[in-house]
Amino acid sequence: MRLMACDACPRRCAVDRAAGEVGFCGCPHLPRVAHVCLHRWEEPCISGSRGSGTVFFGGCNLKCVFCQNYRISVRPMGRTHDPDALANVFLAQEERGAHNVNLVSPTPYAAPVAEALRLARARGLTVPVVYNSNAYETVESLRRLEGLVDVYLPDLKYREESLARRYSAAPGYFGAATAALKKMVRQTGEAAFDGDGLMTRGVLVRHLALPGCSADSAALLRWLARELPGVHLSLMAQYTPVHRAREFPELTRTLRPEEYEPLLDLCDELGLDRGYRQGVDSPGEEYIPPFAPDTPFAADTGEGGGGLEEGPEDSPR
Numbered sequence: 531m532r533l534m535a536c537d538a539c540p541r542r543c544a545v546d547r548a549a550g551e552v553g554f555c556g557c558p559h560l561p562r563v564a565h566v567c568l569h570r571w572e573e574p575c576i577s578g579s580r581g582s583g584t585v586f587f588g589g590c591n592l593k594c595v596f597c598q599n600y601r602i603s604v605r606p607m608g609r610t611h612d613p614d615a616l617a618n619v620f621l622a623q624e625e626r627g628a629h630n631v632n633l634v635s636p637t638p639y640a641a642p643v644a645e646a647l648r649l650a651r652a653r654g655l656t657v658p659v660v661y662n663s664n665a666y667e668t669v670e671s672l673r674r675l676e677g678l679v680d681v682y683l684p685d686l687k688y689r690e691e692s693l694a695r696r697y698s699a700a701p702g703y704f705g706a707a708t709a710a711l712k713k714m715v716r717q718t719g720e721a722a723f724d725g726d727g728l729m730t731r732g733v734l735v736r737h738l739a740l741p742g743c744s745a746d747s748a749a750l751l752r753w754l755a756r757e758l759p760g761v762h763l764s765l766m767a768q769y770t771p772v773h774r775a776r777e778f779p780e781l782t783r784t785l786r787p788e789e790y791e792p793l794l795d796l797c798d799e800l801g802l803d804r805g806y807r808q809g810v811d812s813p814g815e816e817y818i819p820p821f822a823p824d825t826p827f828a829a830d831t832g833e834g835g836g837g838l839e840e841g842p843e844d845s846p847r
């Protein structure tokens with residue numbers, strides 16, 4: 531498999547990653563798996579009682595200054611897996627009791643991930659596959675996942691171009707993300723849940739409200755209500771200044787009730803009543819994945835190297 535002229539995300543860096551070239555994300559050709567766990571702190575319809583089988587990929591095509599997963603995202607941390615080995619990771623998650631396989635930040639690796647999913651299904655994977663991304667996707671890339679992904683769990687981050695550029699270095703974020711969301715909804719159809727309330731098909735959109743950005747959040751909620759009526763929404767208030775957030779004075783605090791509560795009211799007004807809403811008392815570093823101590827990754831990024839953390843369960847989202 532070759533990724534000549536990489537177009538896995540809207541940056542379309544056109545580098546040949548299979549030949550060792552790297553683009554904006556810095557990701558290699560084959561996926562790096564940085565962390566595998568049973569995750570109990572996703573939304574209840576994803577984590578259920580036994581946990582979601584999260585597979586955190588190293589690296590990211592965004593550069594969010596407040597990234598909670600910065601320890602593995604800034605550089606593509608983790609152990610390299612070819613599709614065959616990755617399929618076995620997915621199967622192992624089902625064997626340990628996970629309700630689903632939850633692919634976290636898979637975008638730069640969409641093509642080999644799709645191949646791994648085909649292999650895993652052929653080898654007996656039965657649980658739903660959740661694609662948990664920042665929504666900075668291309669429709670073409672999502673097309674490759676047709677029939678392989680059951681549940682999409684995309685972030686919807688910014689309406690304003692200036693915010694997308696300032697906080698995530700993501701030009702054209704809103705246009706790309708909204709086209710991706712529409713494609714995800716077309717691909718999965720109506721949301722469906724099993725008898726235990728676990729999501730088995732559909733789209734659950736996440737939005738993290740940011741300090742000082744209530745107007746932008748409101749614009750996104752209005753877009754969702756207008757363009758994707760009935761969509762399931764997870765509105766989050768857990769923002770905590772981490773990573774480079776302290777370089778941005780407006781991001782050095784948590785949300786204030788007076789900027790979050792009107793968003794809750796707006797959801798009521800717009801009929802966005804499917805999904806979840808965090809309380810304004812949700813911020814805290816307990817949501818940050820305990821991937822590993824800060825330092826040891828530098829030596830752990832190579833083929834077959836360390837950096838793969840496996841835990842029985844975790845508390846990040």
Ligand code: SF4
Pocket residue numbers: 536537538539540541542543544545552553554555556557591637638639
């Ligand atoms: S996945 Fe990485 S290399 Fe490919 S287009 Fe996106 S940022 Fe560029």
